[in-house]
Amino acid sequence: GAVVSQHPSRVICKSGTSVKIECRSLDFQATTMFWYRQFPKQSLMLMATSNEGSKATYEQGVEKDKFLINHASLTLSTLTVTSAHPEDSSFYICSADSDRANEQYFGPGTRLTVT
Amino acid sequence: AQSVSQHNHHVILSEAASLELGCNYSYGGTVNLFWYVQYPGQHLQLLLKYFSGDPLVKGIKGFEAEFIKSKFSFNLRKPSVQWSDTAEYFCAALTGTASKLTFGTGTRLQVTL
Numbered sequence: 001g002a003v004v005s006q007h008p009s010r011v012i013c014k015s016g017t018s019v020k021i022e023c024r025s026l027d028f029q030a031t032t033m034f035w036y037r038q039f040p041k042q043s044l045m046l047m048a049t050s051n052e053g054s055k056a057t058y059e060q061g062v063e064k065d066k067f068l069i070n071h072a073s074l075t076l077s078t079l080t081v082t083s084a085h086p087e088d089s090s091f092y093i094c095s096a097d098s099d100r101a102n103e104q105y106f107g108p109g110t111r112l113t114v115t
Numbered sequence: 116a117q118s119v120s121q122h123n124h125h126v127i128l129s130e131a132a133s134l135e136l137g138c139n140y141s142y143g144g145t146v147n148l149f150w151y152v153q154y155p156g157q158h159l160q161l162l163l164k165y166f167s168g169d170p171l172v173k174g175i176k177g178f179e180a181e182f183i184k185s186k187f188s189f190n191l192r193k194p195s196v197q198w199s200d201t202a203e204y205f206c207a208a209l210t211g212t213a214s215k216l217t218f219g220t221g222t223r224l225q226v227t228l
Contacts, residue, residue, distance in 0.1 A: 044159075044216075093158070106151075106160075
């Protein structure tokens with residue numbers, strides 16, 4: 001099946017610094033990738049939809065200047081959390097559309113801890 | 116806006132018991148429905164999906180779900196759960212022309228020996 005990877009799996013950073021998370025589709029091309037945030041014991045909340053070669057579409061309430069998304073190729077999307085604060089600590093998950101219509105494959109997630 | 120509701124937040128079952136997890140969605144048009152499972156420490160995996168056709172959908176690991184349009188429901192079932200089914204289960208909906216998934220709040224299933 002389609003595989004999506006994320007790197008790093010876990011990161012700890014100091015408040016005020018920026019962190020980049022990579023999402024890769026390993027064996028398929030993904031024109032669309034999605035970034036989610038999951039708080040402990042809660043559901044996934046869609047942050048933004050990333051389309052290759054164009055600007056990301058952010059969900060209401062998500063600061064686009066804080067969560068920078070770049071989708072430079074059909075297999076890579078990055079999420080950069082700028083000027084991170086402790087409240088940004090969370091589990092960030094990406095997904096990618098497979099070549100099958102309307103089916104997303106999820107990455108393993110990245111645990112971000114801001115101290 | 117579309118929404119997905121999962122009313123069972125935490126379910127505890129003994130092994131071999133039957134399982135039914137509720138999922139309701141709010142959207143009157145064409146809807147694609149999914150059940151995902153998240154085992155402890157692992158990423159989301161697709162259990163099954165409904166796009167069209169037979170409303171009774173069979174997925175992996177013995178799971179099935181039934182789409183009942185009149186009730187806006189897509190409940191997940193398994194006749195006999197195993198300890199290894201302990202996980203978080205998420206219902207999700209994809210509606211209209213949007214490719215965005217809306218997730219329910221999840222149900223934590225705990226299967227005891």
